[in-house]
Amino acid sequence: MHELSVCQALLTQVSEIAAGRGAAAVERIVVEVGPLSGVEPALLDRAFTVVRTGSCAADAVLSIETPAVMIRCLTCEAQSQTAPNRLVCGVCGGYRTRIVAGDELRLRRVELRVPLAAA
Amino acid sequence: MCTTCGCNVTPGNAHLAQERGAGTAIEVLQDLLAANDRTAAHNRAHFDAHGVLAINLMSSPGAGKTALLEATIAALRDRYRIAVIEGDLETDNDAARIRAQGVQALQITTGTACHLDAELVHRALHELPLAGLDLLFIENVGNLVCPASFDLGQHLNVTLLSVTEGDDKPAKYPVIFRASDLVVLSKADLLDVLDDFDPARAAASLRALGRDTPMIRTAARRTPALEPWLDWLEQELARPRALSPSLRPRIAAALRA
Numbered sequence: 001m002h003e004l005s006v007c008q009a010l011l012t013q014v015s016e017i018a019a020g021r022g023a024a025a026v027e028r029i030v031v032e033v034g035p036l037s038g039v040e041p042a043l044l045d046r047a048f049t050v051v052r053t054g055s056c057a058a059d060a061v062l063s064i065e066t067p068a069v070m071i072r073c074l075t076c077e078a079q080s081q082t083a084p085n086r087l088v089c090g091v092c093g094g095y096r097t098r099i100v101a102g103d104e105l106r107l108r109r110v111e112l113r114v115p116l117a118a119a
Numbered sequence: 120m121c122t123t124c125g126c127n128v129t130p131g132n133a134h135l136a137q138e139r140g141a142g143t144a145i146e147v148l149q150d151l152l153a154a155n156d157r158t159a160a161h162n163r164a165h166f167d168a169h170g171v172l173a174i175n176l177m178s179s180p181g182a183g184k185t186a187l188l189e190a191t192i193a194a195l196r197d198r199y200r201i202a203v204i205e206g207d208l209e210t211d212n213d214a215a216r217i218r219a220q221g222v223q224a225l226q227i228t229t230g231t232a233c234h235l236d237a238e239l240v241h242r243a244l245h246e247l248p249l250a251g252l253d254l255l256f257i258e259n260v261g262n263l264v265c266p267a268s269f270d271l272g273q274h275l276n277v278t279l280l281s282v283t284e285g286d287d288k289p290a291k292y293p294v295i296f297r298a299s300d301l302v303v304l305s306k307a308d309l310l311d312v313l314d315d316f317d318p319a320r321a322a323a324s325l326r327a328l329g330r331d332t333p334m335i336r337t338a339a340r341r342t343p344a345l346e347p348w349l350d351w352l353e354q355e356l357a358r359p360r361a362l363s364p365s366l367r368p369r370i371a372a373a374l375r376a
Contacts, residue, residue, distance in 0.1 A: 002265035010151050024140050038268040038294040085293040087329030097329040107147045113140045
Protein backbone atom coordinates (compact mmCIF):
# COMPACT_ATOMS: atom_id res chain seq x y z
CA MET A 1 0.00 0.00 0.00
CA HIS A 2 2.06 2.93 -1.25
CA GLU A 3 -0.76 5.33 -0.27
CA LEU A 4 0.91 5.55 3.15
CA SER A 5 4.13 6.88 1.55
CA VAL A 6 2.13 9.32 -0.57
CA CYS A 7 0.22 10.45 2.50
CA GLN A 8 3.41 11.04 4.47
CA ALA A 9 4.70 13.20 1.58
CA LEU A 10 1.40 15.08 1.62
CA LEU A 11 1.61 15.74 5.35
CA THR A 12 5.22 16.97 5.04
CA GLN A 13 4.15 19.49 2.39
CA VAL A 14 1.13 20.62 4.40
CA SER A 15 3.16 20.93 7.62
CA GLU A 16 5.75 23.10 5.86
CA ILE A 17 3.02 25.39 4.51
CA ALA A 18 1.29 25.58 7.90
CA ALA A 19 4.55 26.36 9.72
CA GLY A 20 5.46 29.00 7.12
CA ARG A 21 2.17 30.78 7.74
CA GLY A 22 2.31 30.43 11.51
CA ALA A 23 -0.93 28.44 11.44
CA ALA A 24 -2.46 27.10 14.63
CA ALA A 25 -4.11 24.24 12.78
CA VAL A 26 -4.93 22.86 9.35
CA GLU A 27 -8.68 22.74 8.75
CA ARG A 28 -8.96 21.27 5.30
CA ILE A 29 -6.68 19.77 2.66
CA VAL A 30 -7.82 19.46 -0.94
CA VAL A 31 -5.97 17.03 -3.23
CA GLU A 32 -6.54 15.88 -6.79
CA VAL A 33 -6.06 12.16 -7.42
CA GLY A 34 -6.68 11.02 -10.99
CA PRO A 35 -7.40 7.37 -11.89
CA LEU A 36 -4.06 7.24 -13.75
CA SER A 37 -2.02 8.49 -10.80
CA GLY A 38 -1.75 4.95 -9.45
CA VAL A 39 -3.13 6.06 -6.09
CA GLU A 40 -6.43 4.76 -4.74
CA PRO A 41 -8.49 7.60 -3.16
CA ALA A 42 -10.17 5.36 -0.55
CA LEU A 43 -6.79 4.02 0.61
CA LEU A 44 -5.30 7.51 0.68
CA ASP A 45 -8.19 8.61 2.86
CA ARG A 46 -7.63 5.72 5.25
CA ALA A 47 -3.87 6.34 5.34
CA PHE A 48 -4.57 9.98 6.19
CA THR A 49 -6.45 9.03 9.37
CA VAL A 50 -3.28 7.22 10.51
CA VAL A 51 -0.66 9.72 9.36
CA ARG A 52 -2.35 12.90 10.62
CA THR A 53 -2.32 11.75 14.29
CA GLY A 54 -0.40 14.20 16.46
CA SER A 55 0.33 16.55 13.57
CA CYS A 56 -0.88 20.07 12.83
CA ALA A 57 -3.49 18.40 10.60
CA ALA A 58 -4.82 16.12 13.35
CA ASP A 59 -8.34 17.53 12.99
CA ALA A 60 -8.16 18.39 9.30
CA VAL A 61 -10.62 17.18 6.70
CA LEU A 62 -9.09 15.60 3.60
CA SER A 63 -11.10 16.32 0.46
CA ILE A 64 -10.12 14.16 -2.49
CA GLU A 65 -11.16 15.35 -5.93
CA THR A 66 -11.04 12.67 -8.63
CA PRO A 67 -10.88 14.14 -12.12
CA ALA A 68 -12.06 11.87 -14.95
CA VAL A 69 -9.57 10.61 -17.54
CA MET A 70 -9.55 12.92 -20.54
CA ILE A 71 -7.38 12.42 -23.61
CA ARG A 72 -6.60 14.48 -26.69
CA CYS A 73 -5.93 12.73 -29.98
CA LEU A 74 -2.69 13.78 -31.68
CA THR A 75 -4.10 12.65 -35.03
CA CYS A 76 -7.59 14.19 -35.18
CA GLU A 77 -7.29 16.66 -32.25
CA ALA A 78 -10.55 15.38 -30.70
CA GLN A 79 -10.82 15.43 -26.92
CA SER A 80 -12.70 12.62 -25.21
CA GLN A 81 -13.41 11.24 -21.76
CA THR A 82 -12.42 7.62 -21.40
CA ALA A 83 -11.57 4.69 -19.12
CA PRO A 84 -8.05 4.44 -17.60
CA ASN A 85 -7.25 1.34 -19.66
CA ARG A 86 -8.79 2.60 -22.90
CA LEU A 87 -6.60 5.52 -23.92
CA VAL A 88 -7.24 5.42 -27.66
CA CYS A 89 -9.16 8.21 -29.38
CA GLY A 90 -12.92 7.85 -28.94
CA VAL A 91 -13.52 9.56 -32.30
CA CYS A 92 -10.98 8.25 -34.83
CA GLY A 93 -9.63 5.27 -32.87
CA GLY A 94 -6.03 6.51 -33.11
CA TYR A 95 -3.66 5.38 -30.36
CA ARG A 96 -1.40 8.44 -30.43
CA THR A 97 -3.06 10.38 -27.62
CA ARG A 98 -2.05 12.67 -24.80
CA ILE A 99 -3.50 12.68 -21.30
CA VAL A 100 -5.25 15.99 -20.64
CA ALA A 101 -6.66 15.04 -17.23
CA GLY A 102 -6.79 12.00 -14.99
CA ASP A 103 -3.14 11.52 -14.00
CA GLU A 104 -3.07 14.22 -11.32
CA LEU A 105 -1.52 13.53 -7.92
CA ARG A 106 -1.53 17.04 -6.60
CA LEU A 107 -1.98 19.11 -3.48
CA ARG A 108 -4.44 21.73 -4.59
CA ARG A 109 -5.36 23.80 -1.55
CA VAL A 110 -4.71 24.04 2.17
CA GLU A 111 -7.10 25.81 4.50
CA LEU A 112 -5.47 27.02 7.68
CA ARG A 113 -6.55 28.49 10.97
CA VAL A 114 -4.10 31.31 11.70
CA PRO A 115 -3.99 33.09 15.10
CA LEU A 116 -5.22 36.66 14.61
CA ALA A 117 -1.93 38.19 15.63
CA ALA A 118 -0.20 36.26 12.81
CA ALA A 119 -2.96 36.73 10.21
CA MET B 120 -18.78 37.70 12.98
CA CYS B 121 -16.79 37.93 9.80
CA THR B 122 -14.60 34.85 9.87
CA THR B 123 -12.32 35.96 7.09
CA CYS B 124 -10.56 39.07 8.33
CA GLY B 125 -11.73 39.53 11.91
CA CYS B 126 -13.23 42.98 11.19
CA ASN B 127 -16.03 42.42 13.66
CA VAL B 128 -13.76 41.67 16.56
CA THR B 129 -14.67 43.83 19.56
CA PRO B 130 -13.09 44.05 23.02
CA GLY B 131 -16.02 41.92 24.22
CA ASN B 132 -15.51 39.00 21.83
CA ALA B 133 -11.81 39.29 21.07
CA HIS B 134 -10.92 36.37 23.31
CA LEU B 135 -13.13 34.09 21.17
CA ALA B 136 -11.47 35.26 17.99
CA GLN B 137 -8.02 34.86 19.49
CA GLU B 138 -8.76 31.28 20.44
CA ARG B 139 -10.31 30.40 17.12
CA GLY B 140 -8.05 32.48 14.86
CA ALA B 141 -8.78 33.40 11.26
CA GLY B 142 -9.29 31.02 8.38
CA THR B 143 -7.06 31.33 5.34
CA ALA B 144 -6.95 29.24 2.18
CA ILE B 145 -3.76 28.73 0.20
CA GLU B 146 -3.74 27.50 -3.38
CA VAL B 147 -0.77 25.18 -3.69
CA LEU B 148 -0.99 23.12 -6.91
CA GLN B 149 2.11 21.12 -6.04
CA ASP B 150 2.69 17.53 -7.01
CA LEU B 151 2.34 15.28 -3.97
CA LEU B 152 5.52 13.45 -4.86
CA ALA B 153 7.52 16.63 -5.51
CA ALA B 154 10.12 15.72 -2.88
CA ASN B 155 10.59 12.24 -4.38
CA ASP B 156 10.87 13.79 -7.85
CA ARG B 157 13.59 16.19 -6.69
CA THR B 158 15.62 13.29 -5.32
CA ALA B 159 14.96 11.34 -8.54
CA ALA B 160 16.26 14.27 -10.61
CA HIS B 161 19.36 14.31 -8.39
CA ASN B 162 19.89 10.56 -8.97
CA ARG B 163 19.41 11.02 -12.72
CA ALA B 164 21.98 13.84 -12.80
CA HIS B 165 24.36 11.51 -10.95
CA PHE B 166 23.83 8.76 -13.57
CA ASP B 167 24.28 11.25 -16.40
CA ALA B 168 27.50 12.62 -14.90
CA HIS B 169 28.94 9.09 -14.98
CA GLY B 170 27.48 8.16 -18.37
CA VAL B 171 25.54 5.28 -16.81
CA LEU B 172 22.30 4.05 -18.36
CA ALA B 173 19.84 3.31 -15.52
CA ILE B 174 16.99 0.90 -16.15
CA ASN B 175 14.13 0.28 -13.73
CA LEU B 176 12.96 -3.32 -14.05
CA MET B 177 9.41 -3.96 -12.87
CA SER B 178 6.97 -6.90 -12.89
CA SER B 179 4.72 -8.93 -10.68
CA PRO B 180 6.53 -11.34 -8.32
CA GLY B 181 7.93 -14.36 -10.11
CA ALA B 182 7.84 -13.00 -13.66
CA GLY B 183 11.57 -13.64 -13.98
CA LYS B 184 13.31 -10.30 -13.40
CA THR B 185 16.31 -11.83 -11.65
CA ALA B 186 16.55 -14.71 -14.14
CA LEU B 187 16.53 -12.20 -17.00
CA LEU B 188 19.29 -10.19 -15.30
CA GLU B 189 21.42 -13.31 -14.73
CA ALA B 190 21.17 -14.25 -18.39
CA THR B 191 21.73 -10.65 -19.52
CA ILE B 192 24.87 -10.25 -17.41
CA ALA B 193 26.24 -13.56 -18.65
CA ALA B 194 25.73 -12.38 -22.24
CA LEU B 195 27.03 -8.81 -21.88
CA ARG B 196 29.57 -8.72 -19.04
CA ASP B 197 32.56 -9.04 -21.36
CA ARG B 198 31.56 -5.90 -23.24
CA TYR B 199 29.80 -3.70 -20.66
CA ARG B 200 30.36 -2.98 -17.00
CA ILE B 201 27.08 -3.73 -15.26
CA ALA B 202 25.79 -3.33 -11.69
CA VAL B 203 22.45 -4.09 -10.09
CA ILE B 204 20.44 -2.56 -7.26
CA GLU B 205 18.03 -5.16 -5.91
CA GLY B 206 14.81 -4.22 -4.17
CA ASP B 207 13.05 -6.84 -2.06
CA LEU B 208 10.95 -6.85 1.08
CA GLU B 209 13.28 -9.35 2.73
CA THR B 210 16.41 -11.46 2.00
CA ASP B 211 19.42 -10.72 -0.17
CA ASN B 212 18.93 -13.89 -2.21
CA ASP B 213 18.56 -11.96 -5.46
CA ALA B 214 21.70 -9.88 -4.87
CA ALA B 215 23.59 -13.13 -4.16
CA ARG B 216 22.37 -14.56 -7.49
CA ILE B 217 23.58 -11.45 -9.31
CA ARG B 218 26.97 -11.46 -7.52
CA ALA B 219 27.41 -15.05 -8.61
CA GLN B 220 27.48 -13.63 -12.15
CA GLY B 221 30.57 -11.63 -11.19
CA VAL B 222 29.11 -8.13 -11.03
CA GLN B 223 28.36 -5.73 -8.20
CA ALA B 224 24.93 -6.04 -6.61
CA LEU B 225 23.51 -3.99 -3.79
CA GLN B 226 20.46 -5.24 -1.93
CA ILE B 227 17.88 -2.81 -0.58
CA THR B 228 15.49 -4.54 1.79
CA THR B 229 12.37 -2.44 2.05
CA GLY B 230 10.80 -4.25 5.02
CA THR B 231 7.09 -3.89 4.48
CA ALA B 232 7.36 -1.19 1.80
CA CYS B 233 5.95 -2.41 -1.49
CA HIS B 234 8.11 -0.27 -3.79
CA LEU B 235 11.44 1.50 -4.14
CA ASP B 236 11.53 5.28 -3.99
CA ALA B 237 14.13 7.83 -5.03
CA GLU B 238 15.50 8.24 -1.49
CA LEU B 239 16.14 4.48 -1.07
CA VAL B 240 17.99 4.45 -4.39
CA HIS B 241 19.90 7.59 -3.45
CA ARG B 242 21.12 5.95 -0.25
CA ALA B 243 22.12 2.84 -2.18
CA LEU B 244 24.13 4.96 -4.62
CA HIS B 245 26.36 6.10 -1.76
CA GLU B 246 27.51 2.50 -1.44
CA LEU B 247 27.72 1.76 -5.14
CA PRO B 248 30.52 3.48 -7.06
CA LEU B 249 29.23 4.47 -10.51
CA ALA B 250 32.64 5.30 -11.96
CA GLY B 251 33.43 3.02 -14.87
CA LEU B 252 29.90 1.58 -15.10
CA ASP B 253 27.94 1.44 -18.35
CA LEU B 254 24.67 -0.02 -17.20
CA LEU B 255 22.79 -0.06 -13.92
CA PHE B 256 19.71 -2.19 -13.44
CA ILE B 257 17.36 -1.31 -10.61
CA GLU B 258 15.27 -4.40 -9.93
CA ASN B 259 12.16 -3.05 -8.27
CA VAL B 260 10.01 -4.90 -5.75
CA GLY B 261 7.78 -7.44 -7.51
CA ASN B 262 4.52 -5.52 -7.71
CA LEU B 263 2.52 -4.11 -10.62
CA VAL B 264 0.89 -1.30 -8.63
CA CYS B 265 3.05 0.69 -6.23
CA PRO B 266 6.38 0.99 -8.14
CA ALA B 267 4.57 2.79 -10.97
CA SER B 268 4.07 5.96 -8.94
CA PHE B 269 7.70 6.59 -7.94
CA ASP B 270 10.35 8.06 -10.20
CA LEU B 271 13.74 6.70 -9.08
CA GLY B 272 15.90 8.71 -11.47
CA GLN B 273 16.08 5.92 -14.03
CA HIS B 274 16.28 6.62 -17.76
CA LEU B 275 14.03 3.80 -18.89
CA ASN B 276 11.29 1.59 -17.49
CA VAL B 277 11.12 -2.04 -18.52
CA THR B 278 8.15 -4.13 -17.40
CA LEU B 279 8.10 -7.92 -17.62
CA LEU B 280 4.88 -9.78 -18.34
CA SER B 281 5.42 -13.53 -18.07
CA VAL B 282 3.27 -15.71 -20.27
CA THR B 283 2.16 -17.67 -17.19
CA GLU B 284 0.15 -14.57 -16.23
CA GLY B 285 -2.98 -13.25 -17.93
CA ASP B 286 -2.64 -11.60 -21.34
CA ASP B 287 -4.97 -8.83 -20.11
CA LYS B 288 -2.48 -7.57 -17.50
CA PRO B 289 -1.93 -4.24 -19.35
CA ALA B 290 -5.69 -3.59 -19.15
CA LYS B 291 -5.72 -4.46 -15.44
CA TYR B 292 -2.63 -2.42 -14.53
CA PRO B 293 -2.74 0.51 -16.97
CA VAL B 294 -0.57 2.85 -14.89
CA ILE B 295 2.55 0.68 -14.87
CA PHE B 296 2.22 -0.57 -18.44
CA ARG B 297 1.57 2.93 -19.77
CA ALA B 298 4.76 4.04 -18.03
CA SER B 299 6.85 1.34 -19.71
CA ASP B 300 9.40 2.05 -22.41
CA LEU B 301 9.58 -1.64 -23.20
CA VAL B 302 7.41 -4.62 -22.29
CA VAL B 303 9.12 -8.01 -22.16
CA LEU B 304 7.02 -11.16 -22.56
CA SER B 305 9.12 -13.42 -20.38
CA LYS B 306 9.14 -17.25 -20.24
CA ALA B 307 8.00 -17.12 -23.88
CA ASP B 308 9.33 -20.67 -24.41
CA LEU B 309 6.25 -21.79 -22.45
CA LEU B 310 3.85 -20.35 -25.04
CA ASP B 311 3.85 -23.71 -26.82
CA VAL B 312 2.32 -25.43 -23.82
CA LEU B 313 0.13 -22.58 -22.57
CA ASP B 314 -2.75 -22.11 -24.96
CA ASP B 315 -4.54 -19.47 -22.87
CA PHE B 316 -1.97 -16.68 -23.28
CA ASP B 317 -2.42 -14.86 -26.58
CA PRO B 318 0.50 -12.50 -27.33
CA ALA B 319 -1.71 -10.62 -29.82
CA ARG B 320 -4.25 -9.94 -27.09
CA ALA B 321 -1.48 -8.73 -24.76
CA ALA B 322 -0.21 -6.42 -27.51
CA ALA B 323 -3.73 -5.09 -28.15
CA SER B 324 -4.35 -4.28 -24.49
CA LEU B 325 -0.95 -2.56 -24.34
CA ARG B 326 -1.73 -0.56 -27.48
CA ALA B 327 -5.09 0.49 -25.95
CA LEU B 328 -3.09 2.48 -23.38
CA GLY B 329 -2.31 5.03 -26.07
CA ARG B 330 1.35 4.16 -26.56
CA ASP B 331 3.35 2.40 -29.23
CA THR B 332 5.40 0.64 -26.53
CA PRO B 333 7.48 -2.12 -28.10
CA MET B 334 6.83 -5.66 -26.85
CA ILE B 335 9.46 -8.37 -27.20
CA ARG B 336 9.71 -12.01 -26.13
CA THR B 337 12.43 -13.57 -24.03
CA ALA B 338 13.17 -16.95 -22.57
CA ALA B 339 15.96 -16.47 -20.07
CA ARG B 340 16.68 -20.19 -19.82
CA ARG B 341 17.20 -20.45 -23.60
CA THR B 342 20.11 -18.26 -24.67
CA PRO B 343 19.18 -17.67 -28.34
CA ALA B 344 15.77 -16.39 -27.21
CA LEU B 345 17.41 -13.35 -25.59
CA GLU B 346 18.46 -11.68 -28.84
CA PRO B 347 15.62 -9.09 -29.21
CA TRP B 348 16.21 -7.98 -25.61
CA LEU B 349 19.97 -7.74 -25.98
CA ASP B 350 19.54 -5.83 -29.26
CA TRP B 351 17.21 -3.35 -27.56
CA LEU B 352 19.68 -2.89 -24.68
CA GLU B 353 22.62 -2.32 -26.98
CA GLN B 354 20.64 0.18 -29.00
CA GLU B 355 19.83 2.12 -25.81
CA LEU B 356 23.43 1.86 -24.59
CA ALA B 357 24.63 3.35 -27.86
CA ARG B 358 22.40 6.40 -27.43
CA PRO B 359 24.24 9.41 -26.00
CA ARG B 360 23.02 9.95 -22.45
CA ALA B 361 24.60 13.15 -21.23
CA LEU B 362 21.98 15.14 -23.12
CA SER B 363 20.07 18.08 -21.78
CA PRO B 364 17.35 17.50 -20.88
CA SER B 365 18.29 14.02 -19.79
CA LEU B 366 16.45 11.01 -21.13
CA ARG B 367 13.43 10.38 -18.92
CA PRO B 368 11.11 7.42 -18.92
CA ARG B 369 7.51 7.80 -19.99
CA ILE B 370 6.38 7.56 -16.38
CA ALA B 371 8.21 10.75 -15.47
CA ALA B 372 7.65 12.53 -18.77
CA ALA B 373 3.95 11.71 -18.88
CA LEU B 374 3.02 12.07 -15.22
CA ARG B 375 4.97 15.22 -14.60
CA ALA B 376 4.56 16.96 -17.96
